[in-house]
Amino acid sequence: MKKNFKRVLGLGFLGAAFLGLAACSSGGETTESSEEATVETTTLTVGASSTPHAEILEQIKDDLAEEGYALDIKVFDDYVLPNTALSDGDLDANFFQHAPYLENFNEEHGTELVSAGGIHFEPLGIYPGQSTSLDEIPDGGKVSIPNDATNGARALLLLEAAGVIGLNDGADITTTPSDIAANPKNLEIVELDASQIARAVQDVDVAVINANYALEAGFDVEEDSLETEDKDSEAAQTYANIVAVRAGEEDSEATKALIAALQSNKVRDYINDTYNGAVIPVF
Structure with a gap:
């Protein structure tokens, strides 16, 4: 009777030990899985x-x-x-x-x-509005440019490079319409928010438009622009x-x-x- 009791007791301890090991093993896997699942972005x-x-x-x-x-x-x-x-x-x-x-x-x-x-x-590009070419811009025509300081100056430099206007010597990214030295066609420079220029292109003869807004308006930069900044220029x-x-x-x-x-x-x-x-x- 005592032998049987010891045997049962021994088996009980072994069972408990195996359960303990199993519990430890299961806990480790859960922890690892939990760590993988809780990796936060x-x-x-x-x-x-x-x-x-x-x-x-x-x-x-x-x-x-x-x-x-x-x-x-x-x-x-x-x-x-x-x-x-x-x-x-x-x-x-x-x-x-x-x-x-x-x-x-x-x-x-x-x-x-x-x-x-x-x-x-x-x-930056010059795009047609009421005029389909730079030569067609009439005397007193309207040209829209961005009204922020840097893009506005950039637009004026592009207009000068295209032969539309002339600027004072030393014109740079601080240039404003007051720096226009030659305006043979007496053009009116219309300053607008850059995001509005493409939407109002029909109200002017030509418009100087940032490429992102030109794309949004459906212009093809290579096909539709009358003049653009050179990709290899300092401006790039x-x-x-x-x-x-x-x-x-x-x-x-x-x-x-x-x-x-x-x-x-x-x-x-x-x-x-x-x-x-x-x-x-x-x-």
Whole structure:
């Protein structure tokens, strides 16, 4: 009787031991599985104009997901709100502007935003409105240009290069309509918000339009423009579109991941295959 009792007791201890081991093994697997299941992604919120910036960002969503970032794209239709939203902390970065515009914005609004890297160049172009060529512009005709300081100056420089007007010596990215020295056709320079120019092209003889807004309006940059900035010009580097972030965050891991994804062969090929010269990679 005692032998049997000891045997049963022994088996009980062995059973308990096996159960304990099984419980430990099961717990380890659950912990490992749980750790894999609870790996969290970080949301990266980036403001952009719809074309081409948001379209380009869409191409890198999967690439950023592999790096642990969920890309949230916020589309804006003007050139002010993306910077104020970034400065206020509502965005982690934005992608719509060139460095001269950003520098001017910082000066005017007291913001501290910086470039994290250049992505592409969008040639500014002169597009037909009521006149189908530069020669057809009548005396007293109207020409619309962007009303922001840097793109406005850029437009005037392009009009001078096209022989439409002449500017004072030393004209640069600070040039304004008051610097027009020669205006043989007595043209009226109409300054409009950059986002509105393509929509109002029928109200002027010709319009100087940013490439992104020209694309949105259905213009073919290569076929429809009367004159454009040269892709190999100094403007291509000066006015390269950048990713902007708050000062001090240009070297963060999230920013580095975003720039690496945008400056990839995949994005270069997408830009070249999609925009037919309206958007030109600079990396």
